[in-house]
Amino acid sequence: MNTNNKITLSKLTFLRKPYRVLLENELSCAVPSEKCGNHIVEQLEGRYPILDPMAGYGSLLSLCSKRGIPSVSIETNVPRYLWQLIKNPNLSQIFIRIIDRLLDEENSWPKVRRRADVSNSWFLIEALDIVRRLIKSISLSLIERDVSFEIKPEIIAAAVIVPFCGRLSCCTESENNPAWIKKGGIVVYMDWESDFKKYLNALKVHLVEIADRSIRGVEHKVILGDCRKIRFKNVRFHSFFTSPSYLDRLDHYKMFGPEIAFCNALGIREIKPFLSTDYIGSTLVRRTSIERFSSKVVSNFLEYIRSSCPNKSRKNYNKIYCSYYANYFYSLFEAYKNISQFLHSDFVGFIIAQNNHFRNTEVPVAQAIVEMWKSFGFRGRIIDRKEIFYFEALNLRIRARGIKAKQLGFIIKVTR
Amino acid sequence: MKYLPNVVYTTKSGLFVRQDKNVGLLVYSQYTGLIFVVHPEDTDNTISWMNFENRLISRSTIHNALGVGWDKKVKEGAFPMPHYLEGQGKWDSRPWPKRFPIVINWLLTGNCPLACRYCDAEDLMRQKRPEPNVEDIKLIASRILLYNPLVVVLSGGEPLISPHLEECIKWLYKRAGIIIDTSGLYLNEEKRELLKKYQVAVRFSIDSPIPKCNDSLRCLSKKRINPGEANNSNSSLKNAIQSLCSSFDENLTVSVQTVATRKTINDLPFFGDRLFSLGIRSWRIHLVSLPKDNINYERLFVPMKSRKNILSKLNRTKKRWKGMDLQILDDMNRNYAVLVSPDGEFLAESNVGKGKILLDSDNPFQPDIHKIFQSVSPKNHAMRYLDSPGSRWRGG
Numbered sequence: 131m132n133t134n135n136k137i138t139l140s141k142l143t144f145l146r147k148p149y150r151v152l153l154e155n156e157l158s159c160a161v162p163s164e165k166c167g168n169h170i171v172e173q174l175e176g177r178y179p180i181l182d183p184m185a186g187y188g189s190l191l192s193l194c195s196k197r198g199i200p201s202v203s204i205e206t207n208v209p210r211y212l213w214q215l216i217k218n219p220n221l222s223q224i225f226i227r228i229i230d231r232l233l234d235e236e237n238s239w240p241k242v243r244r245r246a247d248v249s250n251s252w253f254l255i256e257a258l259d260i261v262r263r264l265i266k267s268i269s270l271s272l273i274e275r276d277v278s279f280e281i282k283p284e285i286i287a288a289a290v291i292v293p294f295c296g297r298l299s300c301c302t303e304s305e306n307n308p309a310w311i312k313k314g315g316i317v318v319y320m321d322w323e324s325d326f327k328k329y330l331n332a333l334k335v336h337l338v339e340i341a342d343r344s345i346r347g348v349e350h351k352v353i354l355g356d357c358r359k360i361r362f363k364n365v366r367f368h369s370f371f372t373s374p375s376y377l378d379r380l381d382h383y384k385m386f387g388p389e390i391a392f393c394n395a396l397g398i399r400e401i402k403p404f405l406s407t408d409y410i411g412s413t414l415v416r417r418t419s420i421e422r423f424s425s426k427v428v429s430n431f432l433e434y435i436r437s438s439c440p441n442k443s444r445k446n447y448n449k450i451y452c453s454y455y456a457n458y459f460y461s462l463f464e465a466y467k468n469i470s471q472f473l474h475s476d477f478v479g480f481i482i483a484q485n486n487h488f489r490n491t492e493v494p495v496a497q498a499i500v501e502m503w504k505s506f507g508f509r510g511r512i513i514d515r516k517e518i519f520y521f522e523a524l525n526l527r528i529r530a531r532g533i534k535a536k537q538l539g540f541i542i543k544v545t546r
Numbered sequence: 547m548k549y550l551p552n553v554v555y556t557t558k559s560g561l562f563v564r565q566d567k568n569v570g571l572l573v574y575s576q577y578t579g580l581i582f583v584v585h586p587e588d589t590d591n592t593i594s595w596m597n598f599e600n601r602l603i604s605r606s607t608i609h610n611a612l613g614v615g616w617d618k619k620v621k622e623g624a625f626p627m628p629h630y631l632e633g634q635g636k637w638d639s640r641p642w643p644k645r646f647p648i649v650i651n652w653l654l655t656g657n658c659p660l661a662c663r664y665c666d667a668e669d670l671m672r673q674k675r676p677e678p679n680v681e682d683i684k685l686i687a688s689r690i691l692l693y694n695p696l697v698v699v700l701s702g703g704e705p706l707i708s709p710h711l712e713e714c715i716k717w718l719y720k721r722a723g724i725i726i727d728t729s730g731l732y733l734n735e736e737k738r739e740l741l742k743k744y745q746v747a748v749r750f751s752i753d754s755p756i757p758k759c760n761d762s763l764r765c766l767s768k769k770r771i772n773p774g775e776a777n778n779s780n781s782s783l784k785n786a787i788q789s790l791c792s793s794f795d796e797n798l799t800v801s802v803q804t805v806a807t808r809k810t811i812n813d814l815p816f817f818g819d820r821l822f823s824l825g826i827r828s829w830r831i832h833l834v835s836l837p838k839d840n841i842n843y844e845r846l847f848v849p850m851k852s853r854k855n856i857l858s859k860l861n862r863t864k865k866r867w868k869g870m871d872l873q874i875l876d877d878m879n880r881n882y883a884v885l886v887s888p889d890g891e892f893l894a895e896s897n898v899g900k901g902k903i904l905l906d907s908d909n910p911f912q913p914d915i916h917k918i919f920q921s922v923s924p925k926n927h928a929m930r931y932l933d934s935p936g937s938r939w940r941g942g
Contacts, residue, residue, distance in 0.1 A: 140866065141819060141866060142819060142822065142823060142866060144819070144823070244791060245791040245794060245795075245824060245825075246787055246790075246791055246820075246824055247784075247787065247788075248757055248781060248783050248784040248787050248788075249757070249784075250757050250758065250781075302755055302756050302813060302816055303816055304812075304816070305815045305816060305859070305863070312756060314756050314757050314758055315755050315756055315757070315820075316755050316783075316787060316820045318820055318823045318824055320823065320824060320825070321823065
């Protein structure tokens with residue numbers, strides 16, 4: 131891979147940190163290394179397409195596109211789904227053409243008179259107007275060119291604009307923690323055009339790279355859907371390779387607050403149902419459904435949380451941590467149960483899980499997953515485990531050094 | 547032309563200078579709102595350059611810091627920290643003025659539309675002291691000028707509310723540099739024209755980039771009177787940012803000062819990014835200094851550990867704010883400023899508890915020059931305007 135062409139985006143471009151990281155790095159942080167991914171994909175030879183029901187930022191898609199393997203990715207988080215569209219090599223040329231056209235029409239980009247403004251909401255009307263007009267111009271260009279494919283032009287346009295919309299939002303971000311973001315702040319309109327240009331150029335470099343390294347003519351399907359509810363007609367998958375959402379008690383929904391607010395404002399019918407907060411690993415817990423499935427591993431862990439807490443904060447522990455973990459495990463159970471209905475009898479699946487720590491004890495994600503699959507009548511076993519270090523512990527989370535920074539990485543193999 | 551020591555002069559380039567025997571040449575730039583010291587060996591050369599007698603100055607440190615606004619673009623400026631400009635001459639141990647103050651803070655009025663939680667001038671505000679009339683203003687201004695301050699900071703209260711603002715500025719114009727501290731609420735077009743005409747640098751007080759947070763610390767007083775409000779928002783942050791943008795549009799010298807509290811300290815790097823991209827090239831951060839008996843002490847005081855962390859964090863992040871002067875003032879000792887109350891008393895902050903102390907109890911309206919630096923520490927005074935506690939040098 132040629133990394134020399136990569137454009138480094140300064141923090142002063144105000145492009146949101148998750149997207150700066152995604153544009154600069156090949157893989158997001160919580161996914162296995164490329165070597166490990168390749169090794170697993172090799173074992174799934176002949177069982178194509180490979181399914182990833184919790185696709186995240188599309189690491190399986192990028193792995194499969196390099197090797198010319200068909201894949202099916204499902205993601206419920208709209209900004210992540212839109213990012214996967216950008217990563218889809220089948221759409222790369224369309225995106226490159228859109229960027230070229232946008233750059234050519236630089237003089238017709240909307241103008242703002244004000245230098246800056248302040249608001250308590252995610253977006254001001256002026257900012258929304260800018261991005262809406264850009265989306266409209268992209269959609270029109272797609273219609274003019276008579277590009278007909280299964281994804282709506284508005285969604286394609288949103289995929290280009292959504293990573294940049296945070297630049298024009300009134301949000302306040304943390305310097306280091308990408309999941310910490312607050313509604314309300316100062317939006318600087320001054321020089322937004324130059325930042326947009328930098329973003330488009332960086333995105334173009336990224337897309338050209340995707341197009342160059344991918345093997346063409348292979349189908350990659352990216353589906354916006356909830357793996358707990360999705361239904362496939364007459365389809366049985368022979369393999370999957372997935373990784374559950376990372377259990378770090380950070381709100382990954384809130385992390386995309388401005389992007390989700392923007393998607394909501396766009397009012398695209400196809401994506402609107404997926405802009406809710408109900409997703410796997412949400413910290414906005416509405417139910418504690420642990421009683422609805424019996425898992426020894428999970429029950430023991432929750433019992434430990436209840437018993438280990440100091441008397442003073444017992445109420446909080448039950449209300450916050452127990453509910454959060456119970457909700458996470460139950461959502462995972464629901465998702466795997468639903469997916470298990472669409473698996474072929476000779477299927478083989480790999481799950482990469484990471485166990486981190488809570489109050490000096492390991493959170494048994496991998497063990498719980500094995501138990502879940504066994505309860506569905508499958509064979510699940512841990513085939514590899516290794517100790518890894520929390521990727522940001524040394525630099526950022528001073529408190530997380532030592533045992534709390536350590537994690538255990540597991541590879542789980544699931545078969546009928 | 548030979549400049550006398552300890553007298554403030556205006557050079558042809560518009561910069562204010564005062565020669566100090568022990569220190570060198572003190573320079574206030576109205577284009578940046580910053581004060582610098584030039585080494586005695588470079589003094590003559592710098593003065594000639596500022597008076598257009600020699601067109602070039604060989605020392606880039608002096609040129610980058612003092613040439614901004616008249617010989618250089620604002621974006622090309624570079625401000626060393628501390629504000630001691632070394633050219634041919636170099637300091638072994640940096641000195642500070644021991645007789646005349648560099649800056650005098652004049653609390654022009656006690657009226658204020660805001661009720662900041664950490665306000666340390668509350669004991670002089672809201673009719674606790676009589677408001678001055680025009681004659682008083684002239685008298686106080688002439689008394690202030692007796693002490694040869696390089697800069698007079700008009701503060702308050704909200705100085706823009708004062709009905710005698712124009713009179714006051716006219717009186718000080720060309721005799722000393724003028725900086726005005728404001729929340730921005732009353733900075734309407736008329737006031738902006740006035741400030742531009744008399745080359746007054748505007749310093750906006752903004753504490754947080756989050757409206758809710760800023761508004762809770764700098765809340766708008768319910769009792770405020772509102773004739774001439776420039777903006778009608780209920781958010782003090784929105785008012786400040788809108789006034790700041792309008793001031794930029796009219797080419798006023800604009801800077802920002804922030805009081806960092808426990809609530810806001812973590813947002814500073816993010817805030818700095820926004821300010822820098824808006825074009826701010828001078829940002830002063832005061833880590834809140836409250837006496838322990840203040841009711842908000844526990845809520846607002848920044849713990850020592852956080853102070854250290856944020857200093858190191860800001861030192862890292864300021865690398866990307868090229869050409870921005872960042873001063874972080876950690877005023878644990880509060881006897882750094884010479885204050886003048888609305889009724890004309892010369893005061894200093896009490897180092898022990900709440901309130902102020904008179905600089906000269908025998909003559910509160912015109913203290914003896916020798917008594918000024920008895921209550922105000924000359925070292926702390928110099929460090930506040932020339933040095934930053936975040937820098938390595940801690941004084942001579």
